[in-house]
Amino acid sequence: AMRAHKGWEQQWTSPEPKSEYDVIIVGAGGHGLATAYYLAKEHGITNVAVLEKGWLGGGNTGRNTTIIRSNYLYDESAGIYEHAVKLWEGLSQDLNYNVMYSARGVMMLAHNIHDVQVFKRHIHANRLNGIDNEWLTPEQVKEFCPPINLSADARYPIIGAALQRRGGTARHDAVAWGYARAAADRGVHIIQNCEVTGVRRAANGAVVGVDTNRGPINAKKVGVVAAGHTSVIMNMADVRMPLESYPLQALVSEPVKPLIPCVIMSNTVHAYISQSDKGEMVIGAGTDQYTSYSQTGGLHIINHTLDAICEMFPVLTRLKMLRSWGGIVDVTPDRSPILAKTPVPGLYVNCGWGTGGFKATPGSGNVFAHTIARDEPHRINAPFTIERFTSGRLIDEAAAAAVAH
Numbered sequence: 224a225m226r227a228h229k230g231w232e233q234q235w236t237s238p239e240p241k242s243e244y245d246v247i248i249v250g251a252g253g254h255g256l257a258t259a260y261y262l263a264k265e266h267g268i269t270n271v272a273v274l275e276k277g278w279l280g281g282g283n284t285g286r287n288t289t290i291i292r293s294n295y296l297y298d299e300s301a302g303i304y305e306h307a308v309k310l311w312e313g314l315s316q317d318l319n320y321n322v323m324y325s326a327r328g329v330m331m332l333a334h335n336i337h338d339v340q341v342f343k344r345h346i347h348a349n350r351l352n353g354i355d356n357e358w359l360t361p362e363q364v365k366e367f368c369p370p371i372n373l374s375a376d377a378r379y380p381i382i383g384a385a386l387q388r389r390g391g392t393a394r395h396d397a398v399a400w401g402y403a404r405a406a407a408d409r410g411v412h413i414i415q416n417c418e419v420t421g422v423r424r425a426a427n428g429a430v431v432g433v434d435t436n437r438g439p440i441n442a443k444k445v446g447v448v449a450a451g452h453t454s455v456i457m458n459m460a461d462v463r464m465p466l467e468s469y470p471l472q473a474l475v476s477e478p479v480k481p482l483i484p485c486v487i488m489s490n491t492v493h494a495y496i497s498q499s500d501k502g503e504m505v506i507g508a509g510t511d512q513y514t515s516y517s518q519t520g521g522l523h524i525i526n527h528t529l530d531a532i533c534e535m536f537p538v539l540t541r542l543k544m545l546r547s548w549g550g551i552v553d554v555t556p557d558r559s560p561i562l563a564k565t566p567v568p569g570l571y572v573n574c575g576w577g578t579g580g581f582k583a584t585p586g587s588g589n590v591f592a593h594t595i596a597r598d599e600p601h602r603i604n605a606p607f608t609i610e611r612f613t614s615g616r617l618i619d620e621a622a623a624a625a626v627a628h
């Protein structure tokens with residue numbers, strides 16, 4: 224039977240690096256690949272290389288729980304995440320690649336009066352921005368997700384929820400592969416096993432290229448899209464980033480028949496869950512409390528999450544877990560991303576997505592490509608500067624939501 228799987232075409236080519244490109248993107252995660260794709264598609268810039276130290280999509284893109292939503296509190300955040308949701312809606316057609324975007328609804332549970340007030344404030348703010356988000360009573364929660372436990376005896380009883388029906392999930396690997404194939408079709412070079420080890424600059428300070436473990440490569444512009452390792456690379460250009468890198472874990476169960484019809488998030492008990500199309504329960508935890516570059520995490524963190532999942536879904540108590548893993552998330556002080564020019568001419572940075580950047584992948588790549596191509600930000604990402612941490616003009620989703628998956 225395996226004979227049928229022989230002779231498949233490569234989805235993208237793996238060329239040797241050239242000595243010079245117009246643009247180098249550091250990091251072949253979803254955001255980096257999307258940036259390259261939109262540089263080629265919308266700005267006609269095709270002399271582009273995406274350099275990846277490991278394998279394509281092997282970072283947070285391939286490790287996340289794929290929750291997609293745009294119901295953020297602040298106008299700036301709503302703007303960028305909604306730009307992404309609109310692109311998600313047509314992405315499979317645009318890339319001619321099934322990214323399995325599934326708008327099955329994201330339900331955020333309220334367990335106390337504070338949650339109720341915060342979520343209702345979000346709902347009103349979202350409506351003003353034309354973004355769908357609605358309040359559900361406990362009975363409506365149960366109707367939308369029948370296996371949920373509404374018992375008043377629960378440690379944190381469920382007293383309502385905010386539901387974004389256009390929210391949902393997508394297939395993470397397909398997003399990376401789809402962007403990679405579509406970018407390569409337009410002439411972008413995707414170069415795996417190529418680690419950036421230095422940022423090369425001219426006497427006037429401007430970027431002229433990078434050093435890699437496969438030799439130096441010249442470039443007129445360099446975009447750093449390296450998630451948890453962003454501050455390491457920016458250090459090479461003497462730019463100090465307002466970032467801390469933390470492990471964030473997730474785990475999946477053995478596959479079972481369709482049971483959980485939507486995405487459920489609880490910030491208060493710190494657990495979130497959805498069921499993949501293969502039938503696995505996909506479960507996410509909170510970040511570890513210490514900074515680290517190891518792609519694992521503390522056992523007590525996932526134990527705590529499973530306690531919460533079992534209380535919300537007693538029907539899952541005897542399910543076996545198959546795998547757990549971690550990724551490194553890059554966290555800014557206000558929990559909002561940075562997509563911006565930097566103090567170094569020709570160097571651009573897209574980072575700080577922390578625990579919640581997968582949902583932004585198409586929108587982020589789209590406006591970052593604009594920023595690189597025109598050397599000025601798009602209207603949507605203009606507020607997401609590095610300088611906001613010195614000017615004080617924060618986009619404080621940290622205070623708005625405490626977490627932001």
Ligand code: FAD
Pocket residue numbers: 249250251252253254255274275276277278279280281282283284285286287288289290291417418419420448449450451452456471472473507548549550551552576577578579580581582583628
């Ligand atoms: P990555 O995919 O990490 O890409 C960065 C790439 O840069 C990596 O492939 C890395 O190898 C490469 N790189 C690093 N250093 C170098 C170097 N020196 N040279 C060359 N390449 C280099 N977001 C959501 O929206 N919803 C969720 O449900 C969600 N759940 C998550 C669950 C977990 C467990 C984790 C870890 C993250 C989660 N996220 C979620 C966050 C999301 O995964 C990230 O914000 C997003 O994937 C970042 O995307 P990226 O493509 O920029 O990063």
